[in-house]
Amino acid sequence: MDGGFVPGWKVVERKVGGRPSTCRRRRVPRPVIVRKAGEDIDDGGWKYIDLMERQKDDKPGSALWLGGRYFQRELAGIFSQVFDTAKGVFGFKTRPVLAHQLGLKLDNDMVRERERVREEKTPLYSNSPLPSRIIYSTVCWFLDAAYHERPIARFWFLETVARMPYFAYLSVLHLYETFGWWHVSELRKIHFAEDWNELHHLLIMESLGGDSVWSDRFLASHAALIYYWVLVLTYFLSPSMSYNFSELLENHAVDTYGEFIDENEEQLKTLPAPDVARQYYENGDLYLFDTFQTAVPLATRRPKCDDLYDVFCNIFRDEQEHVKTMEACSDYTKLGIFIQSPHQRFYQGLKAEVKAEVKAEVKAEVKAEVKEEEKEEEKQGEERETQTKPPALMRDERQKFEDGMGL
Numbered sequence: 001m002d003g004g005f006v007p008g009w010k011v012v013e014r015k016v017g018g019r020p021s022t023c024r025r026r027r028v029p030r031p032v033i034v035r036k037a038g039e040d041i042d043d044g045g046w047k048y049i050d051l052m053e054r055q056k057d058d059k060p061g062s063a064l065w066l067g068g069r070y071f072q073r074e075l076a077g078i079f080s081q082v083f084d085t086a087k088g089v090f091g092f093k094t095r096p097v098l099a100h101q102l103g104l105k106l107d108n109d110m111v112r113e114r115e116r117v118r119e120e121k122t123p124l125y126s127n128s129p130l131p132s133r134i135i136y137s138t139v140c141w142f143l144d145a146a147y148h149e150r151p152i153a154r155f156w157f158l159e160t161v162a163r164m165p166y167f168a169y170l171s172v173l174h175l176y177e178t179f180g181w182w183h184v185s186e187l188r189k190i191h192f193a194e195d196w197n198e199l200h201h202l203l204i205m206e207s208l209g210g211d212s213v214w215s216d217r218f219l220a221s222h223a224a225l226i227y228y229w230v231l232v233l234t235y236f237l238s239p240s241m242s243y244n245f246s247e248l249l250e251n252h253a254v255d256t257y258g259e260f261i262d263e264n265e266e267q268l269k270t271l272p273a274p275d276v277a278r279q280y281y282e283n284g285d286l287y288l289f290d291t292f293q294t295a296v297p298l299a300t301r302r303p304k305c306d307d308l309y310d311v312f313c314n315i316f317r318d319e320q321e322h323v324k325t326m327e328a329c330s331d332y333t334k335l336g337i338f339i340q341s342p343h344q345r346f347y348q349g350l351k352a353e354v355k356a357e358v359k360a361e362v363k364a365e366v367k368a369e370v371k372e373e374e375k376e377e378e379k380q381g382e383e384r385e386t387q388t389k390p391p392a393l394m395r396d397e398r399q400k401f402e403d404g405m406g407l
C-alpha cells in the first residue's frame with residue numbers, strides 16, 4: 001500500500017551512522033539509518049522507508065489505470081513472497097525485512113492480561129452487545145494468530161482497520177447532511193481529525209516496514225473493506241452500538257501499544273523517529289491534532305518526538321484520546337450531550353461564566369505544563385535542544401494563545 005499524499009512534507013536525506021562504506025568516516029548526528037530499506041541490507045545497514053519516494057512523480061488517474069498499476073505491483077509482491085518462502089523452506093538465506101531488523105517484540109499474553117485488568121476496573125466488553133463481543137473477540141484472536149512476533153506488521157494492520165470507523169461515520173454523516181436529515185458538521189470535523197491522526201499512525205508503521213509483506217497487505221485491505229461496510233450498516237441502524245464497538249477496538253490499541261512500549265523501551269530509545277512522525281507531531285499544522293483532543297484544553301498537548309520511544313508514546317496517548325472521544329460519542333447517542341472539539345468549546349456557544357471557568361482551567365493547565373517542561377528540560381540538558389522544537393518557542397505560542405484568549 002502506498003503512503004497517502006501529505007502536503008508540505010519536507011524530504012530530508014539523512015546520512016547517518018551504520019556501516020556503509022560511503023558514510024563510514026563522516027561525522028553524523030544519529031546512528032543506524034543508511035540505505036533504502038529492503039535493498040541490500042545484509043551488511044547490517046538500513047534506513048526507514050522513504051514514503052515520499054513512493055509517491056514521487058505520481059499523479060491522479062482513472063480507477064482502471066490506478067487499479068491496473070496496483071495489480072501489477074501486487075503481482076510482483078506475490079512472486080517475491082512466494083520466492084522468499086521457498087528460499088526459507090530450502091534453507092537459503094531470505095531477504096531481510098526492515099520490521100524484523102528493528103528487533104522489537106510483543107507478548108500477546110501480556111496484552112491479554114492488560115485487557116483483563118482494565119476490564120475488571122472499568123467493564124466495557126462485558127457490557128457490550130453480543131454481536132460486538134463476538135466480532136471483537138474474533139479480531140483479537142486473528143491478530144494474535146496472524147501477527148505472532150511481528151508487532152510492526154500487527155500495528156500496520158490495526159491502523160489500517162482503525163481508520164474505517166471514521167470513514168464510515170463520515171460517509172453516513174455526509175449522506176444525512178445531503179438529505180437534510182441531520183446537520184452535525186462539528187462531529188464530522190472531529191471524526192476527520194481522528195482519521196487524519198490514524199493516517200499518520202499508519203504512515204509511521206509504513207515507514208517502519210509494517211506493510212512489506214504482500215499477504216499482510218492483502219488481508220488488511222480486504223478486512224478493512226468488509227469492516228467499513230459493516231460499520232456503515234451498523235451506524236445506519238444504531239450509532240450507539242457502532243461507537244461502542246470502536247471504543248472496544250481503541251481500548252485494545254491502547255493496551256497493545258502500552259505493552260509494546262513497556263517491553264521495548266530500551267530498544268526504542270536507541271532508534272530515531274521517522275520523518276513522518278516528526279513532521280506530524282512537531283512541525284505540522286496542529287489544528288486537526290488539537291481538534292480530536294476532546295478531553296484536554298486547547299493547544300496544551302504538544303508532544304516531543306526525539307526518538308522512536310517518543311513516537312510510540314505519542315501514538316499510545318492518541319489512542320487514549322480516541323477512547324475518550326468514542327466514549328463521548330456514545331454519551332452523545334444516549335444522553336444528547338453534544339460533543340465538541342476544543343476549538344468549538346472555546347470560541348462558540350458557551351455562556352460567559354462557563355467560558356471564564358474554562359479559561360481559568362486552561363490557564364492553570366498551561367502553567368503547570370510549562371513548569372513541567374522546564375523541569376524536564378533541566379534534566380535532559382542541552383543535548384536535545386538542537387533536535388527538538390525549542391521550549392521557549394512553545395511557551396511563546398502558548399503566550400500568544402493566552403493573549404488571544406485574554407487570559
Ligand SMILES: [Fe+2]
Pocket residue numbers: 159162197198201253319
Ligand atoms: Fe491509531
Ligand SMILES: [Fe+2]
Pocket residue numbers: 162198250253318319322
Ligand atoms: Fe485509534
